[in-house]
Amino acid sequence: MPFIPHTEDEVRDMLGAIGVSSIDELFDEIPAELRIDGLNGVLPALNEAGIKRLMATRAAADTGGLCFIGAGAYDHHIPAAVWAVATRGEFYSAYTPYQAEASQGTLQVIYEYQSMMAELTGLDASNASLYDGATAFAEACLMAVRANRKSKSRRILTTRGMSPAYRAVASALLQGQGLELVELPMADGVTDPQALEALGEQDFAALAIQQPSFLGTLEAVDALTDLAHAQNMLVIGVCNPTSLALLKPPGQWGDAGADVACGEGQPLGIPMSSGGPYFGYMVCRQALVRQMPGRIVGRTVDLDGRPGFTLTLQAREQHIRRSKATSNICTNQGLMVTAATIYMALLGGEGLRRVALQSHANTRALVDGVASLDGVRVAFDNYFHEAVLVLDRPVAPVLESLAQQGVLGGYDLGADYPELGDALLVCATEQRTPADIDNYVRSLGDTLARSRAA
């Protein structure tokens, strides 16, 4: 039974009041060929026991293992206190409350989160979060087109090192509004600033740079930012928040800094959970704040001068601006943000820096270890906590063999970056011990040797 609280009498009364005879008649204006006749492919309803069993089977398919995969979601240590606090009844809701100001504690958490993200990115104003990293990127593109008054273009330039998943999601979301993503060429795992210069007078609303790139490499963000600004583009920085504890924040790229930063918040205390829920973050310069989608919590004083927190800049939002709102997919992830705020508060700036440093050092140790194996070449030298290995044989069977040895060996780049050959993206976070790394090197070496002998 669907959860619709109206009784049949109430439905009849309401239909009668507007002079319609049935609910189907309400939808008469939708042409018949656009309607779906029944939901094929949806399984029949299951009872609680059935659902539990199905989900247990699905969960068991996620075998775990020693994780050396990054590619957008990262296996960082999450202090137990993070979720112990986040799941307290006072916080345990996925949504910002409808009567927002009645929940001062929730608003204060979001305000603290916004302050932390602004500091981490070196930009002025953060929203209360978005759905995930990919949709945050799509929203940043839409925002750039609205905000860039020097450009009439609806095209966004992106580095080829932008996550393939983000590019795919953004293309799908943007095409309906006539926006187009245009890729800059990549050489040696990074974007050559000369490729940007070579575009000359072509009009683009923005340049989007992922830093570190999807391949883990470090882009020449200062040069790219300055060139883009000189060509009247806005600059969108897509950054792993952990990396910002070490790398130059987007707000300081080049002479003027990036205009918008966004990305995936999962590394900040959110378990990988087979792909979600995660959250997207977005931060921008003050001048663009009215074009930023999503909710923003502000600090103010009440009539008696006492500090309090309130939703601000709501006039841009969908409940007021309807179709002209800055976004109509501004789902936020309140619970994930609560966890991320607690995670950042527990670690502090120094703790986050140590996570970033140790992840970088571990990946370097991993790369040094596998570099000595026959049949493994390290593609690029310049990376944060992910690196590309090129194998002398197809990647998929190697990964399968590693999985059988309890090692999640990395992300097969073949489909997304065929130009790299048999390439594998690996990551070793701060969680990987020297013994784990030795295990990986030995397992990969054995696998390659066996495959060669066969």
Added chain:
Amino acid sequence: MTEAPDNLKYTPDHEWLRLEDDGTVTLGVTDHAQQALGELVYVELPEAGRELEPGEACAVVESVKAASDVYSPLAGAVTAINDALADTPELVNDSPYADGWLLQLRPADPKTLEDLMDPEAYARFLAESED
């Protein structure tokens, strides 16, 4: 009761327009509009030089609880915008017909101004819409 000066033309969307001696037209929102919106916190204006189609949304006036588009009833190029509104949007509340003007444009066809409402017609329009 709201004010609606004699020398202006009015639209059903509560904009006013004034033909200047140099042939440009100044555009703002009416006293009625600013009262309905409440205290403005932000005014978004177009770039000078932008070519407007008749009926095109050319500005946004935003109060704490609402944001409304402002439409130009005339085709024409924007020749000037009221820069003072960037820091003091409340000028639109305090002085909707003078210091709170929004933009000036050079109309493609000045005669189209004559199709708009005069103050009496606008007063009737307001009275009818309150019924």
